Amino acid sequence: KLHFITAGRLFDDLMKEEQPESKTTYWDTIFRLVLQGQIEKACRLLSLHSARQTDDFQTLINLLKRMPQLSNVYKGSSVAEFDMKWRHWRDECQRNYEEQKFSINPNLETVVRILCGEDAVFSEVKDCCDPWYHMLISKALYQDPTVKACDLHYYIQGCQDAYRSTTRLGELDSILLSALESDVYQVIKDSRTVFSNGWFVAHLTDLLHHCGQLDSHRLQFGSDLQREFLLLEYAGSLMSHHSLWIVGVSYLDHCAEFGRKYLELYLDHIPLDSEKKANKILKICEDRNMTEQAKSICKVMGMRCIRNKRLGAALTWFLRSKDVGFATVLAEKYLLEYSESGEFTNLDLIDYLGPSMLLSNRLTFLGKYREFHKLYSEGEYHAAGDLLLALLQARLAPKQFWITLLIDALPLLEKTELIFSSQQTRELMKCLEELTTEYKLGKKRDGLGFTEARKDQLDVLKLALSRNLPKAILQEGTVNLL
Amino acid sequence: MADSIQSFVKFVSRKISKIKWQPSQKQTLECSDTFVTGSWDDEKNKICLWHLGMQESMERDEMDDALEPALKCEADHNGDVTGLEYVGSDVIVASSSTGSVSLYKHHTSSQTMGIQYKWQCLHSHGNHLCPCTCLAVRDKTIVTAGEDGKMVVLSAEQKSPQRIIENADSSTINGLVFLRLTEVISVNSSGQLKTYDLRSSSDAPAQTLSVSGELTSLHSVDRHPGQPHIVATGSGDGVLGIWDLRQEKSPVSLLEAHNGPVWEVKFHKTNSDHLFTCSEDGAVWHWDSSLVGASHMVQTQITGTGAGSGGANFSVNPSFQFGGSETLNKWLSPDNSKMEINSLIDDNILPVNSVDIESQTLLCGTDSESIITIRLPSMR
Numbered sequence: 001k002l003h004f005i006t007a008g009r010l011f012d013d014l015m016k017e018e019q020p021e022s023k024t025t026y027w028d029t030i031f032r033l034v035l036q037g038q039i040e041k042a043c044r045l046l047s048l049h050s051a052r053q054t055d056d057f058q059t060l061i062n063l064l065k066r067m068p069q070l071s072n073v074y075k076g077s078s079v080a081e082f083d084m085k086w087r088h089w090r091d092e093c094q095r096n097y098e099e100q101k102f103s104i105n106p107n108l109e110t111v112v113r114i115l116c117g118e119d120a121v122f123s124e125v126k127d128c129c130d131p132w133y134h135m136l137i138s139k140a141l142y143q144d145p146t147v148k149a150c151d152l153h154y155y156i157q158g159c160q161d162a163y164r165s166t167t168r169l170g171e172l173d174s175i176l177l178s179a180l181e182s183d184v185y186q187v188i189k190d191s192r193t194v195f196s197n198g199w200f201v202a203h204l205t206d207l208l209h210h211c212g213q214l215d216s217h218r219l220q221f222g223s224d225l226q227r228e229f230l231l232l233e234y235a236g237s238l239m240s241h242h243s244l245w246i247v248g249v250s251y252l253d254h255c256a257e258f259g260r261k262y263l264e265l266y267l268d269h270i271p272l273d274s275e276k277k278a279n280k281i282l283k284i285c286e287d288r289n290m291t292e293q294a295k296s297i298c299k300v301m302g303m304r305c306i307r308n309k310r311l312g313a314a315l316t317w318f319l320r321s322k323d324v325g326f327a328t329v330l331a332e333k334y335l336l337e338y339s340e341s342g343e344f345t346n347l348d349l350i351d352y353l354g355p356s357m358l359l360s361n362r363l364t365f366l367g368k369y370r371e372f373h374k375l376y377s378e379g380e381y382h383a384a385g386d387l388l389l390a391l392l393q394a395r396l397a398p399k400q401f402w403i404t405l406l407i408d409a410l411p412l413l414e415k416t417e418l419i420f421s422s423q424q425t426r427e428l429m430k431c432l433e434e435l436t437t438e439y440k441l442g443k444k445r446d447g448l449g450f451t452e453a454r455k456d457q458l459d460v461l462k463l464a465l466s467r468n469l470p471k472a473i474l475q476e477g478t479v480n481l482l
Numbered sequence: 483m484a485d486s487i488q489s490f491v492k493f494v495s496r497k498i499s500k501i502k503w504q505p506s507q508k509q510t511l512e513c514s515d516t517f518v519t520g521s522w523d524d525e526k527n528k529i530c531l532w533h534l535g536m537q538e539s540m541e542r543d544e545m546d547d548a549l550e551p552a553l554k555c556e557a558d559h560n561g562d563v564t565g566l567e568y569v570g571s572d573v574i575v576a577s578s579s580t581g582s583v584s585l586y587k588h589h590t591s592s593q594t595m596g597i598q599y600k601w602q603c604l605h606s607h608g609n610h611l612c613p614c615t616c617l618a619v620r621d622k623t624i625v626t627a628g629e630d631g632k633m634v635v636l637s638a639e640q641k642s643p644q645r646i647i648e649n650a651d652s653s654t655i656n657g658l659v660f661l662r663l664t665e666v667i668s669v670n671s672s673g674q675l676k677t678y679d680l681r682s683s684s685d686a687p688a689q690t691l692s693v694s695g696e697l698t699s700l701h702s703v704d705r706h707p708g709q710p711h712i713v714a715t716g717s718g719d720g721v722l723g724i725w726d727l728r729q730e731k732s733p734v735s736l737l738e739a740h741n742g743p744v745w746e747v748k749f750h751k752t753n754s755d756h757l758f759t760c761s762e763d764g765a766v767w768h769w770d771s772s773l774v775g776a777s778h779m780v781q782t783q784i785t786g787t788g789a790g791s792g793g794a795n796f797s798v799n800p801s802f803q804f805g806g807s808e809t810l811n812k813w814l815s816p817d818n819s820k821m822e823i824n825s826l827i828d829d830n831i832l833p834v835n836s837v838d839i840e841s842q843t844l845l846c847g848t849d850s851e852s853i854i855t856i857r858l859p860s861m862r
Binding site (some may be wrong): 242243246250273274275276277279280283308309310311312313315316319320345346347348349352353354355356 | 564607615630651652653654671674697701718743831849
């Protein structure tokens with residue numbers, strides 16, 4: 001009923017008619033219904049015929065109604081009992097036919113011959129039971145309804161021969177043949193090659209494997225590997241689909257042996273169109289502890305942000321994957337921006353870093369340096385000075401940045417109140433010395449040195465420092481005395 | 483008392499990224515029966531309008547059928563649908579991962595939907611496409627934000643944008659919602675909430691709040707329907723945050739909820755004790771705070787003269803009632819042990835991207851290419 005719907009459709013059409021028998025499809029429909037075993041509908045159609053009250057119609061309808069149905073084998077009546085009933089019924093049909101009751105109406109005769117299970121009639125009505133497996137079922141129904149699956153092959157040849165002139169056997173037919181012969185392995189093998197979508201063969205093998213129906217010896221790789229191989233194949237086709245990749249992931253999860261490796265490889269190939277999609281794929285990686293892939297996704301997204309000049313967004317990606325290297329690169333970019341433009345960008349992120357800044361030394365420096373600026377602008381000069389010195393002493397700052405830091409000390413030194421103690425001033429001087437020495441060495445080696453403007457600044461700094469030192473000593477000395 | 487939760491799953495062959503009820507007409511008291519969905523990750527994405535045949539007077543056995551949505555009409559959409567809202571009763575605005583925003587008009591007479599206007603490339607990285615990530619609507623004003631950190635204010639009646647806030651945020655903005663007529667709040671991937679006043683000439687946010695500690699991205703935000711200073715957020719590690727905007731800086735409470743990013747947080751529009759969240763882990767949770775102790779007295783510092791106190795500062799202890807005490811909103815109450823949390827979907831593995839609630843029906847749009855309609859029993 002599910003596969004061969006023509007009969008049902010025709011029936012529905014005819015039932016709407018006033019005089020169904022006048023339509024050409026009338027008898028055709030009745031044949032189809034009988035061949036499908038839809039006796040009840042066939043009877044209904046027959047009773048609509050104008051000549052239904054005649055003897056032959058009545059006899060036929062009676063026969064049809066009395067056809068034994070194998071409704072429920074388990075409910076008492078056994079197969080043997082049914083077989084006996086059925087034979088009785090068939091004999092009665094036979095008798096009725098031989099008594100020539102239906103000779104007037106050839107169509108009725110055809111129906112009775114079908115009921116008797118006469119071989120020849122099936123060839124006559126073969127158009128109504130196309131293709132061969134339909135005829136196979138119909139024949140079996142009327143010739144031997146209790147036929148066992150293994151004996152079906154007796155009928156197959158005959159059915160196929162009936163259609164040999166009109167149609168060729170296709171690949172689907174050969175798969176069906178193998179299925180009828182219960183040759184599971186052949187079915188699996190052929191299904192793989194015939195069907196373009198691996199869904200059927202993957203699921204079939206999976207089900208058979210779980211039922212224990214697959215004999216490991218007969219398969220190329222053993223049953224669980226075979227199943228896995230087919231599942232991997234199917235999952236592969238899903239992973240390359242633009243939206244079904246998420247289903248493919250679930251399939252790969254069920255492949256115990258190679259699933260994880262395949263998933264890792266496939267995940268690298270899914271296009272990361274937007275941040276939301278990247279977040280989803282990241283979750284898949286994190287759920288399965290695939291740290292490598294997670295890191296690489298964050299890296300790709302971060303690099304993309306850098307290319308698009310979205311340094312803040314890039315930083316969030318690197319912080320998420322705890323990527324020290326790139327966080328350092330970004331921090332240096334920010335510092336470069338500052339030293340070139342004198343202004344910070346992305347302040348809304350840097351100011352709120354919190355403990356995340358500890359990821360990389362550079363980043364920590366950046367955060368602390370911002371803190372220094374904030375303290376300065378809030379007027380907390382002592383704290384700012386302490387912080388500045390701490391930054392220099394802890395060697396958190398890259399050497400290139402020392403100049404900027406030292407120059408930053410200048411306004412503090414020029415304040416009327418004393419910010420730096422003598423100890424601190426000496427420290428600053430030491431840093432300055434170290435810096436200039438290194439640069440002088442560098443100059444000798446590579447020809448690099450300070451620009452003129454820088455040199456002037458450093459001179460001013462030296463002066464300020466040397467002015468601060470005695471001031472500091474004096475003040476400290478005074479306090480001590482008191 | 484408790485009628486069970488009824489639900490229906492409808493498979494629609496597309497992953498749904500956004501789902502939204504049509505706002506109920508103000509004149510009638512009937513709740514809406516139409517909703518719109520937007521899809522993503524497909525070669526050809528669609529905006530679809532659905533009808534849910536729901537009436538209060540239906541028989542019990544008919545109720546199940548009433549939960550199945552029927553497709554009324556659809557329209558093509560270029561790119562993933564990243565934001566979907568109604569402007570008025572039959573105009574829908576959708577933002578796309580190509581950086582453009584489109585207005586769709588639903589012609590009720592012919593049951594078709596067509597593009598009324600499209601703003602192209604509102605968000606871009608120079609010459610490259612940049613996704614527009616979220617959308618918020620209030621009356622005829624539409625605000626969009628994208629991965630380029632830009633915020634654009636549009637009017638449904640004007641062709642050119644009203645205002646563009648460049649560099650509103652240095653990280654990606656993930657969610658937007660209107661607080662008041664001209665005030666918007668946004669959440670970003672560095673875990674910050676920022677409020678913007680659209681009338682002010684300055685581009686800087688009026689207020690910035692964040693959780694101290696690790697930076698976890700925030701993906702969704704919604705404000706309390708009655709009290710615009712209460713806001714709920716969903717974060718990338720599954721935590722539901724409740725914030726009081728009058729208090730600076732930190733959230734009132736952080737509730738550990740899901741195992742994955744919380745994609746959408748929705749307060750019930752008329753019954754604000756109820757909140758719904760959906761997440762990448764495939765769960766949809768219903769948060770019911772109606773039983774939470776509401777009349778918790780706030781400890782206040784009062785300066786004043788009391789009998790014999792000599793004008794000193796003193797603090798009022800909770801059992802003492804003094805004129806002008808404040809009743810805390812249930813969401814802000816520090817004692818939330820009575821909060822009821824229900825998980826609404828069982829056996830769902832694939833992520834739920836979007837939820838919307840109207841009266842008693844919750845809609846969910848998922849990555850398993852289905853729309854789930856859930857009828858909830860009567861809520862307190």
